[in-house]
Amino acid sequence: MEHRLANIPCGYIALNDQFRIVEVNETFLQWTSYAKQVLMNQHIEKLFTSSNKLIFHSYFYPNMLLYKHVDELFIHVRGEDGKTIPCLVNAIEQEIEGETYIDMVLMPMKKRIDYEKEVRKTKQLLEQAYSQKTVAYEHLQYIYEKIELKQAQLVEINKQLVEISNTDNLTGIANRRYFQEQLTQLVSNFHEQGQAFSLLVIDIDYFKQVNDTHGHPVGDLVLAQLGLILKMTAREQDTVARFGGEEFVLLLGETAEVDALEIAQQLNKVVEETIWPTIGRLTVSIGCTTYKAEDTEGSVFEHADEALYASKRNGRNCTTQYEAMRKVQ
Template identity: 50%
Template sequence: MDERLKYAPCGYVSITHEGIVTDVNQTFLDLMGYAAEELLHKHLESIMSTANKLIFHSYFYPQINLNGRVEELFISLKDKQKQTVPFILNGRRFEDDGVEVIDCVLVQMKKRIDYEQELRTAKKQIEDAYRQKEQALAKLEQIHKEIERKQSELMEMNAMLVELSVTDKLTGLKNRRYFQEKLDEQLHRYHESGQAFSLVIIDIDHFKQVNDTWGHQMGDEVLEKLAKTLTIHARSEDTAARLGGEEFVLILPHTDAAQSSKIAERLRIAVIETVWPIGSITVSSGIATVNPDDSGASLLKKADEALYASKENGRNRVTHIEDVKR
């Protein structure tokens, strides 16, 4: 492989018509953490998730076979650590000494919005090119419509997959993965601006008794109803998520210790006043407000300690970690 191609500022992978990797540059290997022998002579789909294999089969192969090229395909590949890395892929088919080869250039995408912006820019460039080539307008318009349709289908599928990946199936709230991302974002804003925020862990009191007495189906209904209660009473800027089991969490931006305690107390009362299918439900809450030494893990631990204090002091109460340490 040419030295410049080997260290080009983007990934390069060459595959056969069947998808077997025949060549790969060092840039792609470094980016994904693989050694060359781990990819060469392996199927490119071996580093794809099931969803991305579907995208590859429903879009990449038909376009290569029909037009000999693929432009701006958004696809995610798994690195050596099994982490998902998003790429924009451009591919071209040609014959080398009678053997069909497909060259693929992969540009890593950092943010989905960057991808969408690049698609809009590419679309405008294509439209400008169409106006400059009036003699090929009819054929190019047909190709353009097909690309737009496929891109729209791809973006819809990606949006659906992203939403599913961050949503708790039972309650419809955001899941722990989404919560962790938002907590990291909030910490970053805090260290930049100094604007306080608080974290509330909410736990259903005696939830095991609900399952033991009424069954797990009723327990699931209680979890769903509590999720709706949190959604109704949380502020628009708050993030409500399910940590797991009967534990829920709220991220409260621009909220100090006193304010967060009032918000948690209002939620506690709202739960008491809610009509439950099994009589009454109460919750205990633990709160921590960020300080300069906090990481996501330490803030979560302090909120959990405050929750434990609420449980130890009789449940159905709100405790801020500052009250525990006095």
């Protein structure tokens, strides 16, 4: 490797057509603390965590296959000490003397978060200056637009990672992590603004029989179809998510007890009347509760879950409202 390439202020890795490392520059070795002989002939995925391998499989490989290049892929590289380094990756496939190689250039992004803060602060200062100095309007507008462009670029870099981390792969709806974030926000809105909300916990009746009788692939299709039904039923202020296994949750924003019960019972009806390929008929049991001032994030879920099990005991294919159940008790 030429001395200039070895010490340029960015990482350089060359791969063969099997995605194994055949060359790496000194800059990259200094970042990651690897010895060169440790990396040579290793698969490129040695440098990634499990989540970053997923990004590589879903974006890097398809783009190299279809377009022979990758532009500005945001990914974390794992150093020898286990610490990760955020990088932007550009790559291109080239043929040299009958051999196929992939040249990768990696730009460090360690200061990206600080940069975002700096951009926001600069934007605020510029907006203040704009209101006070109308004579500088055109110049400030130019700078403002440049900042907006940089913010948009940063948003685009993070978009794919955010979607992956918040989405359930099987059903395409939100996952438990995203549900927890939205529940926290609704609890905050309740205490700060008095906005009511309710929670439905939904469980497929006899789902084990579906898997045992028809196999797990059919069970997966049932989960995906139910996820789609819930997503189509949900309103703009609602959040539908897969909590785990055959259990789903539905956060009903701006919804009190009466409306929550009506929505849940309508869901029972929709699911029962839906045509389910292969299995024929399917029903769900639902637990329903509305957040109260004395509740917490933990207690509101416990109440909905308790109501769900009451629905199971009452014959399934029905909704039990926690508040009504407590009055009876």
